[in-house]
Amino acid sequence: MKITFYGHNTLLIEINETNILIDPFISGNPLAKDKIDMSTIKADYILLTHAHQDHVLDAEVIAKSNNATIVSNYEITTYYQNLGIEVHPMNHGGTWSFEFGKVKYVNAIHTSSFADGTYGGQPGGFIIEGEHKTIYIAGDTALTMDMKLIPLRNTLDLAILPIGDNFTMGVDDAIIASDFVECDKILGVHYDTFGYIEIDHNEAKQKFFEKNKDLMLLDIGESITL
Numbered sequence: 192m193k194i195t196f197y198g199h200n201t202l203l204i205e206i207n208e209t210n211i212l213i214d215p216f217i218s219g220n221p222l223a224k225d226k227i228d229m230s231t232i233k234a235d236y237i238l239l240t241h242a243h244q245d246h247v248l249d250a251e252v253i254a255k256s257n258n259a260t261i262v263s264n265y266e267i268t269t270y271y272q273n274l275g276i277e278v279h280p281m282n283h284g285g286t287w288s289f290e291f292g293k294v295k296y297v298n299a300i301h302t303s304s305f306a307d308g309t310y311g312g313q314p315g316g317f318i319i320e321g322e323h324k325t326i327y328i329a330g331d332t333a334l335t336m337d338m339k340l341i342p343l344r345n346t347l348d349l350a351i352l353p354i355g356d357n358f359t360m361g362v363d364d365a366i367i368a369s370d371f372v373e374c375d376k377i378l379g380v381h382y383d384t385f386g387y388i389e390i391d392h393n394e395a396k397q398k399f400f401e402k403n404k405d406l407m408l409l410d411i412g413e414s415i416t417l
Contacts, residue, residue, distance in 0.1 A: 192324045192417045196409040198223035199384045200246055200331070200353070203232065206321035209291035211236045213317075213328060214246035215253050220384055226411050229253060236279075236289070239263040240330030241303035242270070242311025245384070251276065262294065266312030270305065283315055292321025297341065299332035301359070324348045324417045327372055331381060334364040338371035347374035348417050353381035354395060354406075355388030362395045366402055375404040378415070382408075 193205040198220045202213040212234040217223050229249060234257045237250055247267075251274060254261055260277045261268055268278035281287060281296040295318040303311035316330040318341065326349045327341060341347070350372050353359035359381055360368060369377050377399060382390045392408055399406035407415065 192322045192326070193414055194326075194349075194378070194417070195414040196378075196380070196411060197227050197232075198411045200240070200380045202328070202351070202380070203234070204319065204326075206291040206319075209235050209289075211238060211291065211319070212253065212259070213238050214240055214330075215249040216245045216247070217249050218252075219244070219248045222384060223411050230256070233257060234259040236291075237261045238294070238317055238328075239267055240299065240316060240328065241301060241314035242267050242305045242309070243303065243331070244306045246331070247305070264296065264312040264315060266310055267303075270309060270311070281315075283313065292319060294319055297327075298335065298337040299330045300335050301331040301333070318345055320345075322417075326351060326417070327374070329353060329360075329368070331359045334360050334368050334371075336371070338368055341371075342373040347372055349376050349378060350374040351378045351380055354379040355382035355384075355390060357387040359388075362390065362398055366399060366404065369399075369402075369404055377404060377406045379406055379408050 195203040200214040204211040254276045261271045262279045265280045268280040272278045286295040296315045299314040301314040303314045317328045328351045352365045
């Protein structure tokens with residue numbers, strides 16, 4: 192399983208030669224738009240955690256150029272189905288086996304609406320299993336006790352958590368979240384994109400280190416392999 196960071200909460204996950212794009216927000220991201228050429232992105236599936244513009248801005252363009260399937264909650268997938276895009280609807284607690292592995296849609300605490308005001312359903316996160324690895328993508332969320340349910344069914348190899356604060360968990364709550372999901376290997380997302388969520392990288396890494404955890408902050412375009 193290879194994971195590439197495209198900035199903010201945008202990730203490309205490669206599993207068994209299938210490309211899964213998470214929350215595509217590139218053209219509107221000042222940190223990513225000059226570094227990532229969207230026309231080169233290959234996506235078989237696009238997973239959307241919620242409908243906010245900084246998570247879905249480029250979903251329509253990339254889905255149509257790749258003939259990709261959008262996976263999200265019922266309201267979000269209905270929105271894109273009406274645009275002529277192939278979709279797979281899910282909802283909280285549900286699991287589906289795709290050709291690359293399993294996806295489960297789990298709870299998140301946030302809000303969700305499209306830029307035009309259309310209701311985007313309830314936000315969520317994803318647990319993805321593939322190539323004998325399991326990862327948790329929290330999406331935009333507050334710290335929630337529901338995270339404690341995850342290790343009852345899953346042993347995580349990586350937890351992808353927002354750390355920018357203000358709109359989501361900050362570093363301190365993300366450390367607690369990593370305890371709740373019982374995973375000490377963390378990929379930080381949703382930070383630095385704009386002023387409200389700028390962080391001190393060294394301080395964040397030190398706080399995780401002091402709790403015997405590994406916080407990875409990737410450069411835009413950088414990849415890791417599990």
